[in-house]
Amino acid sequence: MRFYACLLIFLFISVESQPAFAEIKPKQIVMKNGLTILLIEQHSLPIVSVEALIKSGSVDDPFDRAGVANLTASLLDEGTQKRSSTQIAEEIDFIGASLGASADLDYTSVNLRVLKKDIERGFDLLSDLLLNPLFDVKEMERVRRLILGSILSGKDDPTTIASLAFDNIVFGNHPYKNPVIGLEESVQKIGRDDIVSFYQNHYLPKNTLFSIVGDVTEKEAVALVKKYFSEWKNVSPKPVLARNIASPTIQPKKTELIEKDLTQTTVLIGHLGISRKNPDFYPVIVMNYILGGGGFSSRLLTHIRDNKGLVYSAYSSFDANRQPGAFEISLQTKASNTNEAISATLQEINQILKDGVTETELMEAKAYLIGSFPLRLETTGKLAGLLSKVGFHELGLAYFSDYPKYIEKVTREDILRVAKTYLRPDQMTLVVVGNLAEAKVKELP
Amino acid sequence: MSNCRSAFLLPICLLLFSIPFVHAESKGGTPPAVSRTVLKNGLSVILVEENKAPVVTFQVWYKVGSRNERIGKTGLSHLLEHMMFKGTSLHGKGEFSRIVAKNGGTENAFTGNDYTAYFENFAANQIDLSLELESDRMQNLLIDPTEFGLEMEVVKEERRSRTDDDPYSSLVETLYATAFLVHPYHNPIIGWMDDINDLSRDDAYQHYKQYYQPNNATVVIAGDFKSETLLPKVVALFEKIPQGVNPNPKMPIEPPQRGERRAIVKREAQLPYIFMGFHTPNYKNPDTYPLSVLAGILSSGKSSRLYKALVYQQQLALDAGGQYEDLTTDPDLFYFYGTPRPGVSLEAVEAALNAEIKRLQADKVTDTELTKVQNQIEASFVFGADSNFARAMQIGRAETVGAGYDYVTHYVENIRKVTADDIQRVAQEYLIEDQKSVGMLIPKPKKEF
Numbered sequence: 053m054r055f056y057a058c059l060l061i062f063l064f065i066s067v068e069s070q071p072a073f074a075e076i077k078p079k080q081i082v083m084k085n086g087l088t089i090l091l092i093e094q095h096s097l098p099i100v101s102v103e104a105l106i107k108s109g110s111v112d113d114p115f116d117r118a119g120v121a122n123l124t125a126s127l128l129d130e131g132t133q134k135r136s137s138t139q140i141a142e143e144i145d146f147i148g149a150s151l152g153a154s155a156d157l158d159y160t161s162v163n164l165r166v167l168k169k170d171i172e173r174g175f176d177l178l179s180d181l182l183l184n185p186l187f188d189v190k191e192m193e194r195v196r197r198l199i200l201g202s203i204l205s206g207k208d209d210p211t212t213i214a215s216l217a218f219d220n221i222v223f224g225n226h227p228y229k230n231p232v233i234g235l236e237e238s239v240q241k242i243g244r245d246d247i248v249s250f251y252q253n254h255y256l257p258k259n260t261l262f263s264i265v266g267d268v269t270e271k272e273a274v275a276l277v278k279k280y281f282s283e284w285k286n287v288s289p290k291p292v293l294a295r296n297i298a299s300p301t302i303q304p305k306k307t308e309l310i311e312k313d314l315t316q317t318t319v320l321i322g323h324l325g326i327s328r329k330n331p332d333f334y335p336v337i338v339m340n341y342i343l344g345g346g347g348f349s350s351r352l353l354t355h356i357r358d359n360k361g362l363v364y365s366a367y368s369s370f371d372a373n374r375q376p377g378a379f380e381i382s383l384q385t386k387a388s389n390t391n392e393a394i395s396a397t398l399q400e401i402n403q404i405l406k407d408g409v410t411e412t413e414l415m416e417a418k419a420y421l422i423g424s425f426p427l428r429l430e431t432t433g434k435l436a437g438l439l440s441k442v443g444f445h446e447l448g449l450a451y452f453s454d455y456p457k458y459i460e461k462v463t464r465e466d467i468l469r470v471a472k473t474y475l476r477p478d479q480m481t482l483v484v485v486g487n488l489a490e491a492k493v494k495e496l497p
Numbered sequence: 498m499s500n501c502r503s504a505f506l507l508p509i510c511l512l513l514f515s516i517p518f519v520h521a522e523s524k525g526g527t528p529p530a531v532s533r534t535v536l537k538n539g540l541s542v543i544l545v546e547e548n549k550a551p552v553v554t555f556q557v558w559y560k561v562g563s564r565n566e567r568i569g570k571t572g573l574s575h576l577l578e579h580m581m582f583k584g585t586s587l588h589g590k591g592e593f594s595r596i597v598a599k600n601g602g603t604e605n606a607f608t609g610n611d612y613t614a615y616f617e618n619f620a621a622n623q624i625d626l627s628l629e630l631e632s633d634r635m636q637n638l639l640i641d642p643t644e645f646g647l648e649m650e651v652v653k654e655e656r657r658s659r660t661d662d663d664p665y666s667s668l669v670e671t672l673y674a675t676a677f678l679v680h681p682y683h684n685p686i687i688g689w690m691d692d693i694n695d696l697s698r699d700d701a702y703q704h705y706k707q708y709y710q711p712n713n714a715t716v717v718i719a720g721d722f723k724s725e726t727l728l729p730k731v732v733a734l735f736e737k738i739p740q741g742v743n744p745n746p747k748m749p750i751e752p753p754q755r756g757e758r759r760a761i762v763k764r765e766a767q768l769p770y771i772f773m774g775f776h777t778p779n780y781k782n783p784d785t786y787p788l789s790v791l792a793g794i795l796s797s798g799k800s801s802r803l804y805k806a807l808v809y810q811q812q813l814a815l816d817a818g819g820q821y822e823d824l825t826t827d828p829d830l831f832y833f834y835g836t837p838r839p840g841v842s843l844e845a846v847e848a849a850l851n852a853e854i855k856r857l858q859a860d861k862v863t864d865t866e867l868t869k870v871q872n873q874i875e876a877s878f879v880f881g882a883d884s885n886f887a888r889a890m891q892i893g894r895a896e897t898v899g900a901g902y903d904y905v906t907h908y909v910e911n912i913r914k915v916t917a918d919d920i921q922r923v924a925q926e927y928l929i930e931d932q933k934s935v936g937m938l939i940p941k942p943k944k945e946f
Contacts, residue, residue, distance in 0.1 A: 094549070096549035097549065097879065097882055097883055098879060099879060099880060099883060129799075137809070138800070138805070138809070141798060141799035141800035141805075142800045142869075144798065144799075144800075145797065145798035145799070145800040145801070145869055145873060146800075146865075146868075146869045146872060147872060147876070148872045148873040148874075148875060148876025148877060149876065165880060167876055167879060194809075194812060197812070197838065198808070198815055198838075200839070201768070201815040201836075201838055201839055202815065204767045204768060204839055205767050205768050205815070205836070207767045208663075208664060208665075208766055208767050208768075210662065312765075313765050313943070314662045315657045315661050315662055316654065316657045316658055316661075316662055347594070347598045348582070348591075348594035348598070348604075349591065349594050349595045349598050354591065357651055358590070358591060358647070359647070360647070361646070361647035361648065361649075361650030361651050361654075362650070362654070363651070363654055364651055364652075364654040364655040364658060365658075384654065384657075384658050385654060386653075386654065386657065415599075416595070416598065416599035419598075419599045419600065419601060420598045420599060420601055422601065423599075423600055423601015423602070423620055423623075424601045424602065424603060424620075425601075426550065426551055426552050426620045426621075427552055427601075427603060427618050427619075427620070429550070430550050430552050430883070430884060430885065431883040431884050432883055433883070
């Protein structure tokens with residue numbers, strides 16, 4: 053049914069990592085064609101999870117063709133030179149495996165989960181999808197219509213509507229302003245040529261990371277990759293894009309109010325945030341955890357939900373991508389409570405800017421971020437996902453043991469400093485979706 | 498279906514409730530050591546040792562949910578679930594969550610028709626905290642009237658965002674109220690808005706006293722521990738809680754359905770939606786296994802019948818599926834759903850769904866199809882064993898609805914016994930018009946301002 057939006061929310065709160073798992077040491081192997089393998093062996097269950105990450109995503113969509121990366125990924129399993137769309141589905145389902153591709157802002161991932169006994173078949177299918185997609189016009193038209201249907205049904209979801217408006221303001225002309233799925237107008241314009249050229253320019257071994265986790269040895273993994281991916285060549289009409297897209301810059305603040313006949317208003321407040329490579333990433337993560345980063349003990353939930361009963365959910369997030377993503381606070385409240393919830397939120401931001409955080413808050417936040425790390429690594433799928441992000445952001449193979457040290461180092465002074473640097477109450481963009489007559493939204497101060 | 502204390506958990510719940518609840522000895526995997534002990538006060542304790550990662554899940558399941566509510570007081574179990582975080586005689590408001598978080602744990606709770614459950618996930622060395630905190634709130638909850646009033650507002654916000662402002666959930670709520678006339682599956686788990694408004698602090702406290710008894714609960718712990726050291730600790734903290742009177746609520750008996758029912762919801766929406774349910778037996782009937790395989794034939798993967806027919810070949814729908822609920826205390830629905838593509842009518846999608854049902858009744862599924870679904874169910878069991886949380890969920894739910902963890906342990910072998918004849922027979926017996934309730938969401942144009 054319709055739970056995709058919820059899944060996104062869940063990803064947001066997956067806080068950054070930590071120790072106890074210091075023994076996790078991935079191996080890195082670079083193949084002749086430039087394909088990089090990151091491997092963690094785990095032999096307790098007969099399962100293998102693979103995330104193939106292509107280091108290009110919707111940020112690389114051509115101008116006015118938002119949605120190309122997504123449509124390209126969506127077509128990988130819709131027919132290859134060896135198998136029809138139907139045959140691919142039958143083969144995956146018959147072995148109880150899952151194999152699917154999806155684009156994100158910065159990258160595209162193809163995820164395989166398979167029983168150890170079927171690993172040859174799994175790699176055969178993965179390789180067929182990545183190396184031989186047909187991009188058949190009939191399939192393309194069919195999938196395009198499904199995507200347009202999803203875009204349309206997003207108009208029933210106030211959070212989707214609000215995010216679209218918010219990103220459009222906060223990112224100015226940077227491609228992060230567009231949803232990965234694309235826009236109604238842009239998806240209609242995409243031609244087969246756009247897809248083929250995106251594929252040829254980006255789906256290249258030297259632009260790809262394989263993160264392999266589970267019941268497989270290094271020898272087996274390398275042999276499988278050799279067997280199924282050594283034919284993959286770095287030929288392309290143009291070299292891989294040098295990624296010369298300028299970083300997004302702070303845009304003038306703006307308030308946008310969108311009318312929709314609902315009982316609640318959906319509120320987004322925020323501005324441009326930080327990139328994953330920002331040296332202040334760790335203090336920002338700790339600060340955000342205390343402010344509203346997911347836990348039930350955050351300041352936002354304590355004050356707006358527990359003490360005032362205004363909301364069911366309210367959280368803050370820094371979407372730290374390859375380039376700066378958004379800092380945003382998101383909440384939903386009964387329309388007539390909108391102004392009260394907004395001003396309570398701003399008060400929390402001003403409070404953390406003025407007084408920083410207490411020693412107890414800092415200690416407890418670090419304890420959570422460090423202590424909950426093993427939970428993030430429990431399954432092969434979670435681990436493969438995290439490992440490929442470690443590879444993509446070049447965080448280093450020692451990441452799993454170093455992370456607690458980065459968190460441990462954060463001080464109250466750091467938090468006050470990053471609050472003053474990255475929270476800008478005078479530059480807040482505000483988007484409200486809902487019954488505006490009842491909400492009577494006041495301009496931000 | 499399930500309501501959670503936090504929106505953050507929603508995906509976990511939905512994912513878990515939509516995969517088959519399987520668990521058995523895996524080929525090649527080490528069978529987990531599962532043990533069940535009943536304490537002197539009636540508390541069931543199930544320990545699942547799994548030492549592959551240094552983490553542990555603690556869950557406590559109470560046999561109470563919206564099934565135990567009556568019109569006028571619906572939503573009580575769910576609101577009580579929220580109040581369980583608001584303080585006991587030992588730990589003040591908000592302390593529970595704070596203690597768990599500062600020890601590196603995550604926690605939450607969820608309410609369903611048949612259960613209310615609480616959990617913590619921890620690094621393995623923190624399990625004692627769960628024992629201390631959960632044994633405390635099993636007996637010492639305080640419900641402060643002011644806190645109750647505030648939390649009622651939070652729950653109303655939850656209802657607004659989950660149901661009132663979501664056209665698809667509104668339709669599903671209406672359909673259940675149509676398919677069940679008197680059985681409490683008629684009511685939404687979160688409660689009707691007007692009922693939530695009328696709940697009182699004393700209602701919640703009485704509900705707590707009646708249902709939160711060791712003899713009405715199951716503790717499931719899965720992960721990295723040694724049973725011989727953990728069990729004595731569980732006994733020390735939980736066995737001293739006095740056994741209560743067995744809550745034995747009278748359950749209204751649903752009269753047999755004699756003819757198709759229809760429910761229409763008209764509201765602002767971009768696309769129409771169809772949701773239809775058939776009354777089917779639950780785990781108590783051996784037909785539960787062919788019905789589960791049937792659900793897989795219809796909607797497990799892109800090669801499944803509904804996706805292939807409605808989405809891929811006929812291109813009538815954006816999505817389509819069928820789902821069977823086996824682990825419920827009382828018989829529930831086998832439901833189908835579909836979202837027509839823009840420009841396609843609801844009637845066309847309904848006709849296509851009905852044609853697929855007819856096909857199942859007229860012709861046997863092929864051996865390949867049957868083996869495929871059996872393979873999928875077995876594989877999903879092995880994948881499910883990768884997560885302590887998922888494994889504990891399966892066992893906790895099976896125990897709470899009365900199926901027992903054996904149901905889970907023997908699930909795959911029972912699924913392997915299903916034949917094509919069985920599937921055709923259950924399709925003919927249960928997926929019949931007189932047992933059907935059809936819900937339709939019909940979009941209304943946007944309100945002009």
